Amino acid sequence: MHRNLALHAPPKCSYYPRLTCQFMQLMKMTFNVTPLHDVVLPPLSSKVLKYLVLSQQVLPFLEELVRSKDKQKPLFISNLALDGKRLYSRGEPITVKAKTRLTGSVTFPFSKEAFNVGGGRVKTVYGEYEISLKEVSVLDETPSTSTRGNLRVSFLTPALLCSKIYLPPFLREKYRRKKIGFSLIPTPGLVVAYGYRQYLALLGKTDSYENDIKTFKLLVMANALSRVVGYRLYPETVVIGEDEKGRLRLTRGVKGWIEFDIVGKLKESAAKYLEVASFLGIGRSRGIGLGEVHFKMVERGENSH
Amino acid sequence: MHRNLALHAPPKCSYYPRLTCQFMQLMKMTFNVTPLHDVVLPPLSSKVLKYLVLSQQVLPFLEELVRSKDKQKPLFISNLALDGKRLYSRGEPITVKAKTRLTGSVTFPFSKEAFNVGGGRVKTVYGEYEISLKEVSVLDETPSTSTRGNLRVSFLTPALLCSKIYLPPFLREKYRRKKIGFSLIPTPGLVVAYGYRQYLALLGKTDSYENDIKTFKLLVMANALSRVVGYRLYPETVVIGEDEKGRLRLTRGVKGWIEFDIVGKLKESAAKYLEVASFLGIGRSRGIGLGEVHFKMVERGENSH
Numbered sequence: 001m002h003r004n005l006a007l008h009a010p011p012k013c014s015y016y017p018r019l020t021c022q023f024m025q026l027m028k029m030t031f032n033v034t035p036l037h038d039v040v041l042p043p044l045s046s047k048v049l050k051y052l053v054l055s056q057q058v059l060p061f062l063e064e065l066v067r068s069k070d071k072q073k074p075l076f077i078s079n080l081a082l083d084g085k086r087l088y089s090r091g092e093p094i095t096v097k098a099k100t101r102l103t104g105s106v107t108f109p110f111s112k113e114a115f116n117v118g119g120g121r122v123k124t125v126y127g128e129y130e131i132s133l134k135e136v137s138v139l140d141e142t143p144s145t146s147t148r149g150n151l152r153v154s155f156l157t158p159a160l161l162c163s164k165i166y167l168p169p170f171l172r173e174k175y176r177r178k179k180i181g182f183s184l185i186p187t188p189g190l191v192v193a194y195g196y197r198q199y200l201a202l203l204g205k206t207d208s209y210e211n212d213i214k215t216f217k218l219l220v221m222a223n224a225l226s227r228v229v230g231y232r233l234y235p236e237t238v239v240i241g242e243d244e245k246g247r248l249r250l251t252r253g254v255k256g257w258i259e260f261d262i263v264g265k266l267k268e269s270a271a272k273y274l275e276v277a278s279f280l281g282i283g284r285s286r287g288i289g290l291g292e293v294h295f296k297m298v299e300r301g302e303n304s305h
Numbered sequence: 306m307h308r309n310l311a312l313h314a315p316p317k318c319s320y321y322p323r324l325t326c327q328f329m330q331l332m333k334m335t336f337n338v339t340p341l342h343d344v345v346l347p348p349l350s351s352k353v354l355k356y357l358v359l360s361q362q363v364l365p366f367l368e369e370l371v372r373s374k375d376k377q378k379p380l381f382i383s384n385l386a387l388d389g390k391r392l393y394s395r396g397e398p399i400t401v402k403a404k405t406r407l408t409g410s411v412t413f414p415f416s417k418e419a420f421n422v423g424g425g426r427v428k429t430v431y432g433e434y435e436i437s438l439k440e441v442s443v444l445d446e447t448p449s450t451s452t453r454g455n456l457r458v459s460f461l462t463p464a465l466l467c468s469k470i471y472l473p474p475f476l477r478e479k480y481r482r483k484k485i486g487f488s489l490i491p492t493p494g495l496v497v498a499y500g501y502r503q504y505l506a507l508l509g510k511t512d513s514y515e516n517d518i519k520t521f522k523l524l525v526m527a528n529a530l531s532r533v534v535g536y537r538l539y540p541e542t543v544v545i546g547e548d549e550k551g552r553l554r555l556t557r558g559v560k561g562w563i564e565f566d567i568v569g570k571l572k573e574s575a576a577k578y579l580e581v582a583s584f585l586g587i588g589r590s591r592g593i594g595l596g597e598v599h600f601k602m603v604e605r606g607e608n609s610h
Contacts (some may be wrong), residue, residue: 166494166529180568181532185492189471220525224471227486228540235535263485 023141024074024202025110026279029059029117030135033080033102039127041096043089043239043248045080046289049104051124053077058122058131059106061113066287072201076107076281079157079289086157086292089239091248103134107279110138139279147271150229150261152298153191158236158253159291160284161190165219169212184235184252188260188270189223191293194282195273202276218269225266229300231258240285253283253290259298271297328446329379329507330415331584334364334422335440338385338407344432346401348394348544348553350385351594354409356429358382363427363436364411366418371592377506381412381586384462384594391462391597394544396553408439412584415443444584452576455534455566457603458496463541463558464596465589466495470524474517489540489557493565493575494528496598499587500578507581523574530571534605536563545590558588558595564603576602 033048041048052058053066065075079086080102087094087102096102108114119132163183167175183190193215205211233256241249262270274295283291338353346353357363358371370380384391385407392399392407401407413419424437468488472480488495498520510516538561546554567575579600588596 163529163531163533166525168525168529171529175530178530178568180530181566183492183528183531184533184536185490185538185563187488187490187492220471220473223488224468224473224476225480225483225485226468226488228468228489230540231489231538233490233536233538235533258490261486263483 022203024204026074026107026139026202026276027110027114028076028105028107028135028137028139028279029114029133030103030105030137031058031119032130032132032134033104034130035096035098035100035102036121036128036130037098039096039098041080041087041094042126043094043241044288044290045087045094045102046077046104048080048124048126048129049077049106050288051126052122052131053106055124059108059114059117061111062106062108065108072197072206073287074107074109074198074202074280076105076279076286076292077289078105078292080104086289088157088289090237091239105135139275141272147268147297149297149299150259151188151267151271151274152257152259152296153186153274153277154257154294155186155233155253155255156292156294157290158238158251158255159186159282159293160251160253161186161194161282161291162284165190165193165215167216169209169216172212182252184254186233186254186258187223188226188228188258188262189219189221191258191277191282192222192270192273193219195270195275195277198280198282199273199276221266222262222270225263226260227263229259229261232256233258238290240288240290251285251290261300271295327508329509331379331412331444331507331581332415332419333381333410333412333440333442333444333584334419334438335408335410335442336363336424337435337437337439338409339435340401340403340405340407341426341433341435342403344401344403346385346392346399347431348399348546349593349595350392350399350407351382351409353385353429353431353434354382354411355593356431357427357436358411360429364413364419364422366416367411367413370413377502377511378592379412379414379503379507379585381410381584381591381597382594383410383597385409391594393462393594395542396544444580446577452573452602454602454604455564456493456572456576456579457562457564457601458491458579458582459562459599460491460538460558460560461597461599462595463543463556463560464491464587464598465556465558466491466499466587466596467589470495470498470520472521474514474521477517487557489559491538491559491563492528493531493533493563493567494524494526496563496582496587497527497575497578498524500575500580500582503585503587504578504581526571527567527575530568531565532568534564534566537561538563543595545593545595556590556595566605576600 163180236255237252278295281291358367468485541560542557583600586596
């Protein structure tokens, strides 16, 4: 599903205004982001890229999408990473030395405008940075070449997965006002169902009862027909900001990885939805880089202990 | 639900022959088991107690129940424990010095005969032991005094939980012959549903379509209405014996603990079913001490990190 940019067909549609189209292609642009001075990053370092988009210094055409309150919007802004490790606070300040090369990515609906990316020096409330394009990858609907082996999903930043996803659709209304909270335990069904919701959104299908039923069935079946091979999972508390009184606002999500196999045809669909998840993340607060996941097929047994 | 033995009412029924009764009371007898010489225990040390029952040296009236192939039979034979740590092999031999005091328990339907327990020196294919009664606890249907706080379930030995429990009952027949495997990820719903199956068995209800539906609904709702507070979970491979060629037979289950809360009335029922689980274990191979769980209510936040 990832293709080299040069080989890529022209975009089929854009997000605003939404045209009728089969599948909304996504692109993920990864940038080098290098602070010019020693900096203390915000607790969620994704705020740096978000600031750059909102101040129209990077990918200015995305401002409206970033500000939109739509659910399941096709947008992901990652936290900045140092050697692959995402930078966010669990209470401690995040300091980075001048000239340290960080990376960060933004995923959004395919757009030609994205190629007008300039780069160079940019200024934010979080300090000054040198920014340059590192990589572009594109997601379209073509299935992955192979679904041999096990499915492996890594949670690179805490994922906030709501327990309510388990609720049968006919009970949603009854429990609409009940606050339940997060399931910190990502079963195969839960992860695949979250990917599926993103996938449906890319097809322009959101918030219908029929889709809720499909999602519920998928969740149940992916749990029933999967065999978990291995995992390392742990809850992690993360700082998402401060309230008016200067107290830290915290939330708690799951990090780590899980490897599983699925019996039958469902495996191929699951892989497709997880591929979408690896572009858009899963769960709540994707717009600030939470729920970033990485998906790959692995040889049976590889890395599973 | 645990009561002091001396205060306890006379037994209401026994397992063989089964009388009509509301709820089958259980008793858990814990023994001190002290090897007289240095020993190498079998890979699953529960085999020692099992041997003693089968050879009618301990609780001889349980022989028939131990040999029975019934599903969900009201029997649990624990692995031997050293200072609370269950002894079983992950590949290495388990050696214990002479005179080391181990403990082990057997759970079974309440029976007066159990009080004729003698103790003293016993002989097994795994060496000679001194055995004495340490503790008796009884489970009846009286609800626990309080369900304040969070529910906390600890997996003391690897639990083998089948993914198929997630399958809606009307699809059971379709997938009857499909081998799927274990879910190594114990969600609140999965654990509560396993406890519920044991609970139903104690009411004399097994293997009906109606009960399968109830179990399925409970699983779904316990996942949908629960908030996971914390956990430490990890898969563990355990040796369960040898095949004819002397190769190790292995299986892989989950160990650790999970703490969660459940919204609404369901919490009280969940606690009741988990109490049953803490007497009878959950999942496959309970008869040899796998799936031993401990359940308690904890103050919110206690031990959750």
